[in-house]
Amino acid sequence: METIGLRRWGTPALRIALGALFIFAGAGKALDPAAFLKSIQNYQLLPHSAAVAAAYYLPYLEIFCGTSLILRRLHAGALALLGGLLLVFIAALLGAWVRGLEIDCGCFGAGDGKAHYGLALTRDLALLAALGFLAWRSGPE
Amino acid sequence: MAGLPQLRIVLRQAGVLLLAAGLAAAVAAFSIPLRETGEGEISLDTALKCQPQPLWIDARSEAEYRSGHIPGALLLNAESWEPLVPKVLEAWEPERTAIVYCASPGAQASREVAERLRDFKLGPVFVLQGGWKAWKP
Helix, strand or coil, rough: CCCHHHHHHHHHHHHHHHHHHHHHHHHHHCCCCCHHHHHHHHHCCCHHHHHHHHHHHHHHHHHHHHHHHCCCCCCCHHHHHHHHHHHHHHHHHHHHHHHHCCCCEEEEEECCCCHHHHHHHHHHHHHHHHHHHHHHCCCCC | CCCCHHHHHHHHHHHHHHHHHHHHHHHHHHHHCCCCCCEEEEEEHHHHHHCCCEEEECCCCCHHHCCCCCCEEEEEECCCHHHHHHHHHHHCCCCCEEEEEECCCCHHHHHHHHHHHHHCCCCEEEEEEEEHHHCCC
16 A cells, blocks of 8 residues: 555655756756856856856756656656756766865855755765656656 | 667657757847856966966056066056957957956956956956955965
8 A cells, every 4th residue: 555655646746846846946047047157167167158058058958857747748858858967967066076176066056155066966866866766667658 | 679669759858848948048048138247256276277277367557467467467457448458358269267356355446357358258257266365365
């Protein structure tokens, strides 16, 4: 009974929670693209023009993918894209950590300006695991 | 071989989402102008790790500049903007980070110069945290 309950409510609850989290993360950045651009530039990975494009593009990708998870429309594509995004974020965080940069991760818009690499990486890995779980539990529409 | 149709579905759905995000971003780029505010500061530690080497801009007076400046820094201040800015623009290769500093932490001169440089949209512009004193305490 417990397993059926978990399957019936647990997976949709996780899907909706993840969707809401990505919408929240994307909305914060979409409302202040200049602050998000600064966060991207802090990583010193992209040339200016590419950083500007990413500052406008990534927030909407997160919002659309988050919405897809909640509505369970195009959700297989959304899971794949969010998984890819998280892998990119993890690689960028690791790169900044190795180079000794003292920067805020910018994951949820402008932060406190301090580096919390362990926390950010743990969170991203947990999110990646949650997306993997959802991909395993839900087949394509 | 059940994986191939599934992969096609995933790719098709991802393509739709990528396109939708692209359209929304294009609309946003027109409706929310990107105003890189004067808040953009960079620490000396981070600045020294910039690759390629940043373009240092000294926003102090000419006398202060002559008495000592960061190696390679170019003089550019609001008082002599017109005669000095061409040399800066000539040295500022696209995508190279420009870092402005002035006499002391919190001084307005570097913020003003940074703000005006951002209008050229040649590359990222930061203000050095701590100013000249961070370089030479």
